[in-house]
Amino acid sequence: xxxxxxxxxxxxxxxxxxxxxxxxxxxxxxxxxxxxxxxxxxxxxxxxxxxxxxxxxxxxxxxxxxxxxxxxxxxxxxxxxxxxxxxxxxxxxxxxxxxxxxxxxxxxxxxxxxxxxxxxxxxxxxxxxxxxxxxxxxxxxxxxxxxxxxxxxxxxxxxxxxxxxxxxxxxxxxxxxxxxxxxxxxxxxxxxxxxxxxxxxxxxxxxxxxxxxxxxxxxxxxxxxxxxxxxxxxxxxxxxxxxxxxxxxxxxxxxxxxxxxxxxxxxxxxxxxxxxxxxxxxxxxxxxxxxxxxxxxxxxxxxxxxxxxxxxxxxxxxxxxxxxxxxxxxx
Amino acid sequence: xxxxxxxxxxxxxxxxxxxxxxxxxxxxxxxxxxxxxxxxxxxxxxxxxxxxxxxxxxxxxxxxxxxxxxxxxxxxxxxxxxxxxxxxxxxxxxxxxxxxxxxxxxxxxxxxxxxxxxxxxxxxxxxxxxxxxxxxxxxxxxxxxxxxxxxxxxxxxxxxxxxxxxxxxxxxxxxxxxxxxxxxxxxxxxxxxxxxxxxxxxxxxxxxxxxxxxxxxxxxxxxxxxxxxxxxxxxxxxxxxxxxxxxxxxxxxxxxxxxxxxxxxxxxxxxxxxxxxxxxxxxxxxxxxxxxxxxxxxxxxxxxxxxxxxxxxxxxxxxxxxxxxxxxxxx
Numbered sequence: 002x003x004x005x006x007x008x009x010x011x012x013x014x015x016x017x018x019x020x021x022x023x024x025x026x027x028x029x030x031x032x033x034x035x036x037x038x039x040x041x042x043x044x045x046x047x048x049x050x051x052x053x054x055x056x057x058x059x060x061x062x063x064x065x066x067x068x069x070x071x072x073x074x075x076x077x078x079x080x081x082x083x084x085x086x087x088x089x090x091x092x093x094x095x096x097x098x099x100x101x102x103x104x105x106x107x108x109x110x111x112x113x114x115x116x117x118x119x120x121x122x123x124x125x126x127x128x129x130x131x132x133x134x135x136x137x138x139x140x141x142x143x144x145x146x147x148x149x150x151x152x153x154x155x156x157x158x159x160x161x162x163x164x165x166x167x168x169x170x171x172x173x174x175x176x177x178x179x180x181x182x183x184x185x186x187x188x189x190x191x192x193x194x195x196x197x198x199x200x201x202x203x204x205x206x207x208x209x210x211x212x213x214x215x216x217x218x219x220x221x222x223x224x225x226x227x228x229x230x231x232x233x234x235x236x237x238x239x240x241x242x243x244x245x246x247x248x249x250x251x252x253x254x255x256x257x258x259x260x261x262x263x264x265x266x267x268x269x270x271x272x273x274x275x276x277x278x279x280x281x282x283x284x285x286x287x288x289x290x291x292x293x294x295x296x297x298x299x300x301x302x303x304x305x306x307x308x309x310x311x312x313x314x315x316x317x318x319x320x321x322x323x324x325x326x327x328x329x330x331x332x
Numbered sequence: 333x334x335x336x337x338x339x340x341x342x343x344x345x346x347x348x349x350x351x352x353x354x355x356x357x358x359x360x361x362x363x364x365x366x367x368x369x370x371x372x373x374x375x376x377x378x379x380x381x382x383x384x385x386x387x388x389x390x391x392x393x394x395x396x397x398x399x400x401x402x403x404x405x406x407x408x409x410x411x412x413x414x415x416x417x418x419x420x421x422x423x424x425x426x427x428x429x430x431x432x433x434x435x436x437x438x439x440x441x442x443x444x445x446x447x448x449x450x451x452x453x454x455x456x457x458x459x460x461x462x463x464x465x466x467x468x469x470x471x472x473x474x475x476x477x478x479x480x481x482x483x484x485x486x487x488x489x490x491x492x493x494x495x496x497x498x499x500x501x502x503x504x505x506x507x508x509x510x511x512x513x514x515x516x517x518x519x520x521x522x523x524x525x526x527x528x529x530x531x532x533x534x535x536x537x538x539x540x541x542x543x544x545x546x547x548x549x550x551x552x553x554x555x556x557x558x559x560x561x562x563x564x565x566x567x568x569x570x571x572x573x574x575x576x577x578x579x580x581x582x583x584x585x586x587x588x589x590x591x592x593x594x595x596x597x598x599x600x601x602x603x604x605x606x607x608x609x610x611x612x613x614x615x616x617x618x619x620x621x622x623x624x625x626x627x628x629x630x631x632x633x634x635x636x637x638x639x640x641x642x643x644x645x646x647x648x649x650x651x652x653x654x655x656x657x658x659x660x661x662x663x
Contacts, residue, residue, distance in 0.1 A: 078588070224572055326571055
């Protein structure tokens with residue numbers, strides 16, 4: 002397998018999981034002091050990760066929480082953000098303009114800010130209350146924060162047991178997903194590298210990933226047109242443009258919204274021949290209990306798409322690092 | 333102008349505005365009894381209208397409020413919905429399965445439900461606490477509810493004055509918008525009737541309208557592919573696929589997020605020749621004060637697109653009533 006450093010991948014996930022004691026110190030301190038709500042702040046892909054954390058929490062928790070788009074906060078504002086608000090964000094560069102400005106505004110409103118940054122040289126470092134520097138694994142970082150808040154709120158009895166399993170088995174299970182996905186990814190990339198437009202359908206904690214994968218990977222990095230649509234919304238208008246040859250990929254996860262994606266899976270063969278189903282249930286995850294799979298099916302999808310990306314880059318002959326406009330032009 | 337019954341349009345808006353005393357009775361009774369949060373429930377286009385009401389309230393209010401997708405509520409659930417929650421919905425048919433089931437679940441959770449229905453024969457009629465039967469004008473109905481809640485919460489000092497202006501001038505101002513939009517709509521429809529795909533960009537209280545216009549009108553009713561993207565997100569990946577000939581329409585409203593759309597307007601000529609700017613500021617709205625325009629710029633956009641629809645139906649030779657799948661197949 003090309004572009005596949007198994008040990009580096011295992012180390013990356015285990016390193017992220019090893020952040021948990023430090024994360025818990027922060028969250029426990031916040032819970033002791035008291036808080037009113039939790040806001041996941043971002044823009045583009047990081048906003049989408051916030052959507053994933055939000056839907057994950059909604060399934061289990063009564064805590065007020067939502068994903069806030071940084072640019073919308075800077076214009077519309079949000080009076081729910083103030084004293085007692087915990088703002089959580091992740092930023093690769095740590096200097097995305099909208100996010101830096103939004104953090105300043107959150108701080109002025111009295112909120113506390115936790116930032117995950119990929120590098121220790123970031124404009125955000127001096128602005129936030131708590132910062133954790135570690136590369137990639139954005140969703141895992143967010144879910145560790147969410148899970149600790151829910152555990153402390155008495156909403157997650159299995160918390161310790163689940164993370165024990167993750168620490169023992171998750172990293173190895175995820176690299177096995179990549180290996181198993183390899184032949185699929187090769188075939189899929191060959192089939193879809195010349196698509197004029199590609200449709201991605203997702204639901205639940207995979208919806209944010211579906212939205213950002215379509216936009217941040219295929220549009221931004223591969224220059225292929227896409228539309229992402231949530232599984233329930235597929236039936237409320239969008240599906241009218243799907244016919245026999247329309248390329249549609251349906252992501253099926255394992256959280257509470259699984260039936261919404263399954264509904265699309267059941268329907269789509271009636272109107273389309275050019276569809277692909279990516280169901281995380283087809284991947285083993287050795288050592289992970291059935292009941293915890295719902296919490297990580299978005300990570301399984303990420304691993305499958307890691308392999309798709311490698312082969313799309315080859316089949317399209319489009320190096321994924323090049324950009325036409327992003328951070329190249331003034332806007 | 334074809335398909336344009338001026339008096340019927342004026343009567344429709346004035347009839348909707350005349351619902352306000354009845355709406356206020358309901359809201360005042362709720363405010364007197366107390367409530368904890370406001371949930372706009374819908375799916376597809378009605379969920380999008382809920383997004384518009386939410387962003388409208390966020391700009392002015394500290395009340396907890398959000399748009400809930402009915403299918404997501406039925407699967408993921410939402411522990412914020414319970415005793416003290418006020419659920420507001422609008423349904424043309426009143427029998428959309430997801431919405432009917434979600435209302436039952438909201439009621440079981442202890443919430444109170446206000447339903448706007450277009451017809452008085454609807455499955456929802458017997459399920460809800462308050463129902464108001466009057467056709468179309470969905471956003472206006474929602475905003476009247478939102479505005480009364482905010483007025484009662486001391487967040488909308490100009491409320492009475494604004495609605496006095498609306499009752500005197502809004503209906504006439506909106507038909508003038510349609511008349512002024514007519515030549516633009518004819519030209520735009522001729523230019524874009526054969527588009528392979530069309531991009532729609534919007535922000536603020538127009539974002540929900542942008543999302544649903546792309547999906548519920550162009551995709552569902554005209555069978556033309558679209559992608560809708562919010563103005564801030566345009567710069568976070570999607571714009572990489574825009575080149576000289578890509579058809580892009582940018583909607584510019586007048587609420588707090590106007591600068592986000594203006595940013596796209598300023599940038600797009602650098603990379604694209606086939607763009608259209610629809611700015612509600614270009615329409616007069618006689619009798620409406622400058623400071624109230626932000627509350628209705630989404631209605632101005634609706635009027636402009638009413639004329640676009642008429643001409644798209646002609647230019648595409650695609651009767652907008654026909655559906656391939658929606659409510660025709662089992663799914």
